[in-house]
Amino acid sequence: HADVWDFPSPQPANNYISENISWFADQVREATGGELDLRVHPSGTLFPGDQIKRAVQRDQAQIGVHVLSAHQNESILFGIDSVPFLANSFEESAQLWEVTKPALTELMAEQNLQLLYHIPWPPQGLFFDREISSPEDADGLKFRAYNTATARFAELMGMTPTLIEEAEISQAAATGMVQSLISSGDPVYNHQLWDYLPHFYDAQAWLVLSHVFVNKERWDALDEETQQAVLDISLQAEQRGEQQAKELTETLKSQLSEKGVSIHQPAEKLREEFDRIGEEMQEEWLEKAGDQGRQLVEEYRAQQ
Amino acid sequence: MNTISSHMVGLLEKLYRGCGYLAALCIFTMLVVIVVQVVMRWSGVTFPGATNYAGYLMGASIFLAAAYTFHEGGHIRVSLLVERLGRLRPLGEQWCLLVALSINGFITWHAFDATYWSWRFGDVSSGQDAIALWIPQSIFAFGSLVFTISILDHAIRSLAILRSACNHCRDSQPVRNNL
Amino acid sequence: MDFTELAIALLLILFLLLGSGVWVALSLVGVAIVCIAVFTGRPIGSSMYSTLWTSSTSWTLTALPLFIWMGEILYRTRLSESLFRGLSPWLGWLPGRLMHTNIIGCTLFAAVSGSSAATLTTVGKMSMPELSKRGYSDFMSVGTLAGASTLGLMIPPSLTMIVYGVITNQSIPKLFIAGIIPGLVLAVMFMSYVVAWGILKKPKIEEEQPMTMKQRLHESRLLIPVALLIITVIGSMYSGLATATEAAALGVVGALLLAVIQRSLTFTALMESLMGAAKTSCMIALILAGASFLTLAMGFTGLPRGLAEWVGGLDLSPFMLLIALMFVYIVLGCFLDGISAVVLTMAVVTPMLNEAGIDLLWFGIFVLVMVEMAQITPPVGFNLFVMKGLTHYSLGFIAKAAAPMFLIMVLMAMLLIAFPDLATFLPSYMNEATM
Numbered sequence: 001h002a003d004v005w006d007f008p009s010p011q012p013a014n015n016y017i018s019e020n021i022s023w024f025a026d027q028v029r030e031a032t033g034g035e036l037d038l039r040v041h042p043s044g045t046l047f048p049g050d051q052i053k054r055a056v057q058r059d060q061a062q063i064g065v066h067v068l069s070a071h072q073n074e075s076i077l078f079g080i081d082s083v084p085f086l087a088n089s090f091e092e093s094a095q096l097w098e099v100t101k102p103a104l105t106e107l108m109a110e111q112n113l114q115l116l117y118h119i120p121w122p123p124q125g126l127f128f129d130r131e132i133s134s135p136e137d138a139d140g141l142k143f144r145a146y147n148t149a150t151a152r153f154a155e156l157m158g159m160t161p162t163l164i165e166e167a168e169i170s171q172a173a174a175t176g177m178v179q180s181l182i183s184s185g186d187p188v189y190n191h192q193l194w195d196y197l198p199h200f201y202d203a204q205a206w207l208v209l210s211h212v213f214v215n216k217e218r219w220d221a222l223d224e225e226t227q228q229a230v231l232d233i234s235l236q237a238e239q240r241g242e243q244q245a246k247e248l249t250e251t252l253k254s255q256l257s258e259k260g261v262s263i264h265q266p267a268e269k270l271r272e273e274f275d276r277i278g279e280e281m282q283e284e285w286l287e288k289a290g291d292q293g294r295q296l297v298e299e300y301r302a303q304q
Numbered sequence: 305m306n307t308i309s310s311h312m313v314g315l316l317e318k319l320y321r322g323c324g325y326l327a328a329l330c331i332f333t334m335l336v337v338i339v340v341q342v343v344m345r346w347s348g349v350t351f352p353g354a355t356n357y358a359g360y361l362m363g364a365s366i367f368l369a370a371a372y373t374f375h376e377g378g379h380i381r382v383s384l385l386v387e388r389l390g391r392l393r394p395l396g397e398q399w400c401l402l403v404a405l406s407i408n409g410f411i412t413w414h415a416f417d418a419t420y421w422s423w424r425f426g427d428v429s430s431g432q433d434a435i436a437l438w439i440p441q442s443i444f445a446f447g448s449l450v451f452t453i454s455i456l457d458h459a460i461r462s463l464a465i466l467r468s469a470c471n472h473c474r475d476s477q478p479v480r481n482n483l
Numbered sequence: 484m485d486f487t488e489l490a491i492a493l494l495l496i497l498f499l500l501l502g503s504g505v506w507v508a509l510s511l512v513g514v515a516i517v518c519i520a521v522f523t524g525r526p527i528g529s530s531m532y533s534t535l536w537t538s539s540t541s542w543t544l545t546a547l548p549l550f551i552w553m554g555e556i557l558y559r560t561r562l563s564e565s566l567f568r569g570l571s572p573w574l575g576w577l578p579g580r581l582m583h584t585n586i587i588g589c590t591l592f593a594a595v596s597g598s599s600a601a602t603l604t605t606v607g608k609m610s611m612p613e614l615s616k617r618g619y620s621d622f623m624s625v626g627t628l629a630g631a632s633t634l635g636l637m638i639p640p641s642l643t644m645i646v647y648g649v650i651t652n653q654s655i656p657k658l659f660i661a662g663i664i665p666g667l668v669l670a671v672m673f674m675s676y677v678v679a680w681g682i683l684k685k686p687k688i689e690e691e692q693p694m695t696m697k698q699r700l701h702e703s704r705l706l707i708p709v710a711l712l713i714i715t716v717i718g719s720m721y722s723g724l725a726t727a728t729e730a731a732a733l734g735v736v737g738a739l740l741l742a743v744i745q746r747s748l749t750f751t752a753l754m755e756s757l758m759g760a761a762k763t764s765c766m767i768a769l770i771l772a773g774a775s776f777l778t779l780a781m782g783f784t785g786l787p788r789g790l791a792e793w794v795g796g797l798d799l800s801p802f803m804l805l806i807a808l809m810f811v812y813i814v815l816g817c818f819l820d821g822i823s824a825v826v827l828t829m830a831v832v833t834p835m836l837n838e839a840g841i842d843l844l845w846f847g848i849f850v851l852v853m854v855e856m857a858q859i860t861p862p863v864g865f866n867l868f869v870m871k872g873l874t875h876y877s878l879g880f881i882a883k884a885a886a887p888m889f890l891i892m893v894l895m896a897m898l899l900i901a902f903p904d905l906a907t908f909l910p911s912y913m914n915e916a917t918m
């Protein structure tokens with residue numbers, strides 16, 4: 001009889017992440033002749049994003065997708081994709097992934113998880129409520145921070161980090177409680193924040209990655225043939241995901257500019273400021289990351 | 305025997321009430337945390353993890369207040385059928401209490417189990433508070449343990465009523481209890 | 484899995500536990516446990532624990548205990564009495580008279596809070612005793628309060644709209660604006676019901692003294708503190724001083740300040756208000772946590788999605804599709820809290836709506852009426868539970884009292900279908916204004 005696996009995703013059904021894993025689920029079902037039936041639950045219906053990793057660890061769900069960098073409190077290595085300006089294009093992000101994959105797989109295995117593949121998000125850019133031609137223009141603006149790293153980024157930019165939960169973001173932007181934020185553009189589009197934050201700076205700060213992982217006991221219980229089939233499909237889904245993210249990067253820009261957002265390339269002074277912040281935050285990260293993190297970053301930099 | 309049990313009853317009531325006061329304190333502290341966060345934001349300073357702390361305080365207050373609320377009859381139920389059972393009412397009450405006891409015992413067991421594993425694995429919150437999760441979780445577990453004790457306490461009292469009702473079967477009127 | 488079999492089994496267990504008098508929160512947990520154990524192979528204990536934990540520590544829920552506490556404070560000050568004395572000269576001419584304060588109070592407080600439980604406890608705590616004291620029928624009070632407090636979901640700010648907006652990619656500010664007119668229309672319909680009651684039943688209520696305009700205005704000064712409190716809370720949200728959740732905390736601080744100024748809050752009363760808030764929010768939050776575990780169990784079984792897929796397979800005209808969905812949400816709403824039913828089915832329903840050419844923004848308001856209904860339909864109706872906590876009337880009595888309000892909401896849903904502009908007019912204006 002068929003093995004039914006629940007597959008929670010934090011993103012709504014029409015988001016490319018949920019679309020990608022639905023495609024993955026269909027392929028797996030087909031390849032295994034229905035023996036492995038993955039049921040996608042979008043929009044955090046089964047478990048909210050933050051809970052998905054733990055739910056898969058404990059077999060409440062058997063497979064899941066979530067951004068690992070949300071769990072960097074557990075291990076700093078999970079946050080390696082979100083170190084500012086370390087890997088800021090799709091190519092570099094893919095290289096960083098190749099370098100870090102073995103270490104991440106090992107770390108996940110210790111937590112009873114099998115890492116399958118990753119899907120990148122479009123590069124993170126900065127949204128402002130006004131035009132920013134030099135770093136001074138951003139001084140004192142209220143910046144929505146969602147973790148320690150983004151709060152630090154705001155401080156280094158001379159902005160005031162403000163903590164706003166996702167559910168309250170549109171009210172906060174509408175009332176000027178938030179004057180700037182960093183995002184891939186997707187949330188800005190989904191929450192329709194373009195009226196309030198009409199200036200986008202293509203900073204390409206980093207690429208957030210979503211990861212697909214399976215409960216390890218479930219994984220080990222599959223026969224080798226099925227495992228190989230799933231791995232093959234993962235590879236295809238990963239390539240599809242990267243392609244989708246690249247297309248989305250362009251679509252988002254055109255969609256946002258249709259809604260009246262001006263898309264800027266950061267002026268030279270701003271670019272220099274970003275570089276300075278990047279260097280500083282990379283140093284700070286390396287200090288915390290220990291030998292393993294330092295080795296991985298060195299290995300990655302050597303390939304540049 | 306009687307003095308021991310009445311002593312016990314007094315102690316338990318103190319326990320429920322004490323937990324109730326703690327729950328009230330949690331709500332008050334939650335208010336302070338949120339107000340401090342708002343005022344700090346007005347002055348351009350952040351309070352990392354404030355929303356998480358407020359959440360834990362609320363969770364703590366809910367579970368700490370559970371036994372007290374139960375003892376005071378604050379948890380609601382559909383009492384239509386039980387009230388119409390007449391002299392069989394103590395039996396009906398016993399059924400409700402036993403079901404409640406097993407469900408809540410199950411919750412308590414898993415609350416302790418989950419807290420233990422959080423501690424063993426060193427689980428930390430993914431929010432900015434980055435707190436070790438076993439700390440707020442153990443308050444949750446403690447609260448649900450006290451809740452279970454209060455249900456057990458009521459079940460034993462109701463059993464005593466049931467026994468005395470059986471003893472006076474012949475000449476008794478419908479028995480009421482104060483649950 | 485045969486869904487009919489599953490649905491019948493779940494219904495039986497739910498009725499057995501709830502009906503025999505097991506406490507509501509624990510009954511919901513019990514049904515969910517049986518559901519997962521019998522119909523799915525998932526681990527029960529650990530998924531139960533994660534759901535209870537997540538639900539009881541969520542940031543957006545913190546507004547609930549705070550608003551309840553605010554209600555407890557106001558109830559212990561002279562504010563609630565002054566509210567009634569201030570309003571009564573103005574409502575004397577209207578059939579049903581002070582009964583309208585329930586609806587007006589809920590509509591005003593709906594603009595302050597994002598949840599119906601908070602609206603109900605705050606307004607109910609103040610108005611129930613005052614109305615009873617003045618000889619108004621408790622049946623009417625209970626019904627109008629249970630129904631009108633659901634406006635807390637429709638009139639912005641609204642937690643439910645945020646959830647809907649995030650799932651369907653609809654603009655949350657637009658949804659908020661779209662809710663205003665339907666919310667007010669619904670309030671007027673509730674008031675018409677009270678008027679009809681006043682005319683038909685001719686309730687025996689104490690006559691209020693006739694007053695001159697000057698006296699009326701003089702009495703109205705009593706409304707000032709309440710008005711100030713409401714303006715502070717709403718103002719803090721719209722000026723960007725606080726988020727909708729934080730505004731609840733400012734409301735408590737405001738209520739405490741008013742109480743101190745009026746010198747009507749002793750330390751004992753303060754402690755009592757806190758203990759009362761702890762008790763009520765514990766009762767409500769435990770039921771919410773139990774309901775979210777039941778939602779998880781339903782998600783595992785795929786029952787709500789199956790139901791929506793079944794409707795999708797019927798190949799209906801847009802009008803019939805809406806009627807069928809309304810039926811599905813009413814049925815699901817009897818057992819789940821309304822927004823969970825929506826979340827569990829949205830992935831299936833959205834494509835159906837797109838195909839039928841139904842605007843998702845409009846559907847958000849339509850669905851919100853369904854969510855409001857679910858609050859007052861037995862056996863699992865949130866406002867019924869909260870009302871029971873407030874009054875100690877039986878759930879049957881409360882459900883019966885709220886039944887006319889349910890019918891009014893069905894009528895409202897029909898009105899929305901007939902006049903979609905009710906929901907889309909204001910947001911479309913908003914579009915043009917910003918272009």
Ligand code: NA
Binds near residue numbers: 634635636
């Ligand atoms: Na509201």
Ligand code: NA
Binds near residue numbers: 861
């Ligand atoms: Na209901």
